[in-house]
Amino acid sequence: MKLSPDSALLTDLYELTMLQAYFDAGMNETASFELFVRALPMQRNFMMAAGLEQVLDYLERLRFTADELSALSKTGRFPTPFLRSLEHLRFTGDVDAMREGTVFFPDEPIIRITAPMREAQLVESRIMNLAHFETVVASKAARCVLAAPDKLLVDFGLRRAHGAEAALLSARAAYMAGFGGTATLAAGLAFDIPVYGTMAHSYVQAYTDEALAFEAFARSQPANATLLIDTYDTEAAARKVVALAPLLARDGIAIHGVRIDSGDLAEHARRVRRILDEGGLSAVTIFASGNLDEYRLRRLMADQAPIDAFGVGTRMNTSSDAPYLDCAYKLVDYAGEPRRKRSEGKATWPACKAVYRLRGPNDAMAGDWITLARERRDGEPLLEPTMRDGKRCAAPATLQSSRDHAWRQLRALPNAQRTLDVDEPYPVAVSDGLRELARRLDEGLAPN
């Protein structure tokens, strides 16, 4: 059968077998699950929350269609009364969450779902699938933004993103984290993100003469031509651009930029800049691409390479040095009682929690508290009521407002988190109330 990404069947089989067991046992008390990251990947000093809007969309639309129920029935795994109970299943619960673009740290819940157990359990797989991935990408893209804060960064990663949704959502997450746009047309249209495009080497190769390729392209894109100049000899191509410019100018056509995609980008950019400037083309911008990530951006910035914009693809879209997070969606409360998993090396903090952030001079982040939700602390509470009884508490946040929020968050990072290298961890403290509860659970609530 053909499935949409919105399908309620995009879940792990075990969610449904557990639902059936709850159905059979008549269990459906209120459950709270929290999504959090257990530990930072080696090469990250912070995470940036993303994907909440997609999670809320999913929860709002959650339902089993007649076709899906019929497909489930045909598997022979599920009895009819249980399948009938799914027919009317909707998400009727509450969501408390960090705003997209918020910087966060290990053990801090970023999304809490509170709902009747069956609803809260069913949504585990897809909520993680959405929020984990966008958080992975936003966290990587934010590092690129920190490495080249004043440059235009453009997502170039559709071709090596992990499928269609990864391409669309990574474009979104990167834009939120501070990228200036994407090359992926569909992402631009879906999320109202600026779209950038140049040309491929194949375009130049299709002509037997590189200068002819440039001219034809500029005439076809008179407002916006960025010419790829590294197919054969980068500096020779830059001189062809200089020779071509006056011809085009007569027809009112200005070349917008050139792109370099191979070799020593800083050295080529310097030479090309000189050729362009000496040819009177100081307004022509230089766009660079090719295996870029935050480390290469940092080196190019330190080199003062005269590059105006960067196409950042594969390594950002796949977060290639940390393509996943050690995250979990854990039951913290059921039927009014706090719960705690104690598996070796995977114990989790029990109960519904809050996160408070303290600020220092210049509004810089100074430390976080993880507390019980009922405790009060000084500082800014990071989890906000987002959905109540299955309805959003406010209109969806615009991507632009999340992007502004992310920018303010990056500005408030302490220096140790702003660097790309491993540095002092950010101070996150766990309240005495929470520690005490965990201890009491370990002593008193052990199952028998």
Place this chain on the structure above:
Amino acid sequence: MKLSPDSALLTDLYELTMLQAYFDAGMNETASFELFVRALPMQRNFMMAAGLEQVLDYLERLRFTADELSALSKTGRFPTPFLRSLEHLRFTGDVDAMREGTVFFPDEPIIRITAPMREAQLVESRIMNLAHFETVVASKAARCVLAAPDKLLVDFGLRRAHGAEAALLSARAAYMAGFGGTATLAAGLAFDIPVYGTMAHSYVQAYTDEALAFEAFARSQPANATLLIDTYDTEAAARKVVALAPLLARDGIAIHGVRIDSGDLAEHARRVRRILDEGGLSAVTIFASGNLDEYRLRRLMADQAPIDAFGVGTRMNTSSDAPYLDCAYKLVDYAGEPRRKRSEGKATWPACKAVYRLRGPNDAMAGDWITLARERRDGEPLLEPTMRDGKRCAAPATLQSSRDHAWRQLRALPNAQRTLDVDEPYPVAVSDGLRELARRLDEGLAPN
């Protein structure tokens, strides 16, 4: 706007700006593009081709809908005559490709598209997006299969896959490479893959008594219950399973298996196996999961851990040690003339090519030749005619037949490719004819 993964707009903007330039210049001669991998990632000794069926589906369905053309028109980037030309655009070309499941090496074309230039160019982004990702996953999954060839491996990766399509296609690619199934319900239904499921820690935590949780679950899933036993104390839980079994047996219910998800899996499995066996439950299987990949599988196999099945998730689905390939879709022929890109460090072999594979004793792979398509060699040609004039040459290959092919390919791997470690590279030779053509192009066809 809402976009389906099939949308023709799921492409890079530059594909459309190039198409417009070709339209303006009246250029639409026959072009051949080849998709290949430039170099193996450090931790790979071979690649396994995958994703061809999705590529062919995409090509068969390719068209711009009225809504999409209207969205394009609203961007103000494209003149009406060009947009009208897109209205009737269909893929009318040829595809030659390696069968899915074929083992391949750098510089070997795995898919060749031959079509009027505009069609062949437009499809670049999505073809790469599909074939690259599935190839990445199949290549990683194949290593897991090599590490534990006689075990049931189940894809557990939906939650940390990069979005919905990544979850579905990684389940497919892993199954093709030799996994036995997936936990992702939607993938099972979409691709007819066996689906496996157990239970989550939250299920155990929702009960105040672990044994009650086990009993309720087994009664709800009488044919198929696999109980998760590491929420609190793994061995204590195994003893609860032993105590529970006779009660359930009275009602005709047999426990199918137990799952261990944390700690020293080999040591826990040994202790649990002993507890189960001594309790008369030698038929109960042990399922292990938790951050598994080919290296951990190899160690567990070397340890002779009594584990019957493995849930392999995140690291496989994201191919975490090599989440992308250095692959390219390059123009190799236009209007009957071979083409070659010469960018620094990124030069490519010109012209339409063939790959021939030689076999040694026991049918083992003995070396490949990359030749001009018109050359003939001994050995098995790896590229097959797959589509002609936009129509498939045969009915879609079943996933099962591709899986069988993949299995035969893995069996024929030389020892150096079968190991997980870096070893002698597989011999791939380039024919004199191809070398000579490249040399002539470099000397004679330099653009001016």
